[in-house]
Amino acid sequence: MTYPDKPRVLVVDDEPMNVELLQAYLSEDYEVLSAYNGHEALEIIFNDLPDIVLLDVMMPDINGYQVCERIKNSETTQFIPVVLVTALSGREDRLKGIESKADDFLTKPVDRLELKMRVRSLLRIKKLHDNVIQERDQAQNYLDVAAVMMLALDCSQNITLINKRGLEILGCEESEVIGKNLLEQFIPVSARSEMEIHFLNSLNTSGIDSIYYECPIITKNNDERMVNWYSKPLIDESGKVTGVLFSGQDITIRKKAEEKLREQTHAMEASIDGMAIIDEEGIHSYVNASHAHIFGYDNPRELIGKKWDMLYNPSEVGLFKSTILPDFRKKGKWQGELIGRRKDGSTFYQEISLTALDKGLISVVRDISKRKEFESQLNDYAARLKTSNELKDLFTDILRHDLLNPAGVVKGFTDMLLNEENDENKIHKLQLIDSNVTRLIEMIESAAKFAKLEDTEKLEFKSMDIGSILKNVSEELKPQLEAKDITLDMKVSGHYPAVINPLIDGVFTNFISNAIKYGPSESVVTVDVQDLGDEWKVVVSDKGEGIPDKDKVLIFNRFQRLAEKKKAVKGSGLGLAIAKRIVELHGGSIGVEDNPVGKGSSFWATVKKA
Incomplete structure (x- = not known):
């Protein structure tokens, strides 16, 4: 049987009694679909596209957090509201729910009135959102056929619209751009003042022609590109300026890395990090004092004119040539850790950054031996501590889930029977059941709360x-x-x-x-x-x-x-x-x-x- 006029609610829980309880609460106003594990739920969601999902967290195959993440990471289902229905109510549990992009939470045992209000509110928001998305997508299709970068800003310089070409230039997804402030997010600090003046001039409705301006932008990969902008004000039907429409093309002119390096030579000499320039043949053409000292040499002249591989053992040289070098040639830069060899033959951990030049590369090296020793000790301790805490938290969560689930079901059905029963004797007995179940739930909650007390480091006095x-x-x-x-x-x-x-x-x-x-x-x-x-x-x-x-x-x-x-x-x-x-x-x-x-x-x- 289908219900064409009723929104569809998917209830997911590995306990059939929990599913039956929520069905009893909702079936009057909604078409209720049911699933008893994560895989079954995902199949229904992607095939039938329900209007809202009520999702249990603790399930045997894949848990509710994982199901929620898959829903929210899919373009076809990301806007379906997901409510996590769980007996876990701790701060860490809610943070996990937020990380999985859940829309709301309900704590077991579920209150009937609260459940209906949450579902009704989320469905209303989803309907409004669907209408907005439909209108936006239609306008977006017109802009995406343009070969130039196009974006619209509101009067606060926030991006309200961007086309496909604009996203390609920035290297971003649409969700990473919409709503962001253009100047703060994508314009270098040095160019923001002039760009703001251009923006304000563009708001002036007295001019007919578009305004031309060149300004650098910063991409997602932190690359700087030069763009020529043409801009005109956006005016609504009443003649009010609502923002600015920009169109532009990438006209990036890359400066030679050697020129930038010569401008910063004095800073390189004063740097506490080792810095060296290596030519296309692998020969040191420049070495600062810190670089020489890090590798145990008294003077940079001992390294200039020598090949770079004299500073590393054969195993590190092989790793560089087989793994690091191909990645560096592809990206033009590389950063990571290697093991260097000093003049006396001793080795040390180093952090190294490589940046490509027109002919060769620049290497920046820092000795991190002491840091690595400390990190090793800290990681060992953290691993032991994490394992201990995870086992304890897992036991506490399982205890609460297994105890609260049946107690919550008993209370839910008892509440329903109290609302339906007229016999005074039966009502009295049901009230006794309800009172004792309520006390049981309170005892479980209190025990779980005290179980967390050992992790508490500080109280408010x-x-x-x-x-x-x-x-x-x-x-x-x-x-x-x-x-x-x-x-x-x-x-x-x-x-x-x-x-x-x-x-x-x-x-x-x-x-x-x-x-x-x-x-x-x-x-x-x-x-x-x-x-x-x-x-x-x-x-x-x-x-x-x-x-x-x-x-x-x-x-x-x-x-x-x-x-x-x-x-x-x-x-x-x-x-x-x-x-x-x-x-x-x-x-x-x-x-x-x-x-x-x-x-x-x-x-x-x-x-x-x-």
């Missing part, structure tokens, strides 16, 4: 009262205290201003919560704030079984839970590790001691005073 934070924590834990008939003895009075981040309340919550979990019923948990001069020390003491000395250090490690702890008490083994990391980011200390007034333990942490 402000002055806050520790006493107020402790009181808030005690109120939040009141149900746990009442359940075990435990008394919380708050030895906290007055104000305790500290330079902290709101994350610090997680440390105090962990201390007190653990004291309640592992302390006996009808006992007392004591909270005290001690003055250490420049710091506050928060101490939470319980009447539990205590912690053996051998375990006092290990207990703050990830996933470290003591065998002696009560088996009925649930925990992830991350709580104290997270608390330790938060305190470290505050520049404080954390630890555990035996309760000085009896059985149990005293957990403590220090923070700086405000």
